[in-house]
Amino acid sequence: MRPPPPMLQFGDRDPALDYLQRPTAFGLVFHDSRLACVRVDRGDASYYDLPGGAIDGDETEEQALVREFVEETGMAVRPFVRLAEAAQYFRKSDGAPVNNIAGFWIAEQLSLDPKAKVEADHELVWLHPHTALNELRHDAHAWAVAVWLRRHG
Template sequence: MTPALQFGRAEAGVGYLVRPTAFGLVFHDERLACVRVTRDAPYHDLPGGAVDGDETEEQALVREFLEETGMTVEPVERIVEAGQYFRKSDGQPVNNVGGVWIARMIALDPARKVEADHELVWLHPRTALAELRHEAHAWAVAAWLRR
């Protein structure tokens, strides 16, 4: 699986697990929905994550938004396919490969969030550009801003 765009650098001699993913851009009141993840060192990501089993990207996006933020979303448009080499918090080398979607917020119920280490934060898109952990996510935000 070769993505249209590839971000990050693969370390020589390291085998990267290709991990199908879907991430989303949801804008509300001129702010972008992001998640602040509090693990070893806190960081910001776009909501989203791995595509499980036979899920489509759209199904994974809806599930991940609900798990991470309590937000119910409707996928609207897939704006890019990108890969991102990185090491997960447990050290596992992965290449997240999948779509970044524009999505619409349908409802927000924080009680439905299940990932305790994820917190929904609304960032100005330019702040998100500087704060997002993954280059692929920042690229998607920049692409959306230029539309």
Template sequence: MLQFGAPDPSTDYRFRPTAFGLLLRDGLLACVRVDRGEGSYFDLPGGAVDGDETEPQAVVREFVEETGLTVRPLERIAEAAQYFRKSTGEPLNNAGGFWTAELVSQDPAAKVEADHELVWLEPSVALASLRHEAHAWAVTALLRQNA
């Protein structure tokens, strides 16, 4: 698995299985702006795989929680890991798949993460704006697949 990020050798990074979605609509990529005041950032919709969930199930759940969009995962096009620290300071190594997805429905009332805002970005803007190198790499894989 491709590994991104530069870990601090004196820090223990908890391994966390994850799954993220890549949804294009009218040439724009679904992203989330996570409000952390001056430390706000952009991510792909997705996150931790909970319990016995599969990656596709996690993508569906995370999209609803973060954006209010219901999606259908289609194809796992990339796999990568990313060392980083959460906003809380917890050191993690997110590792898992990146899935293409299609939009099924939209229900803004289903969104439960108040600090996440759905934004549609030009893929080139997303490449420059996403917090994680692994996410930008997955967007590049998507663009190459669609070329």
């Protein structure tokens, strides 16, 4: 039996830091040829991410993705295909070093209720996938979009 292939790793690891290995799930939802992204308001340091985030407790990737989409966008989604897996070293807004171990999912939008959103600094934006490639903060997120484009674009 062959070992699984090594996971694709993005970001630069600072050897002086101890990175928390953080299981995460992120989603790709398309509507009218646009990709759902979140613009995270940090003033001049604002950025774009795919909706998603950390897996809490014994959640599955799918459960975490459903919860994170509602918290960040107010959108109810149904994940249906796990597209890819990759990791990303980075420093969170509070400076904490983490390595997101991410499953990337294709999901469909079921409904949208902006009042259900709880993260006030997150705004749902719809970007053309090619624009998202340039705007997404994490290389792992852009890579997942590129994987989708290669298969469907």
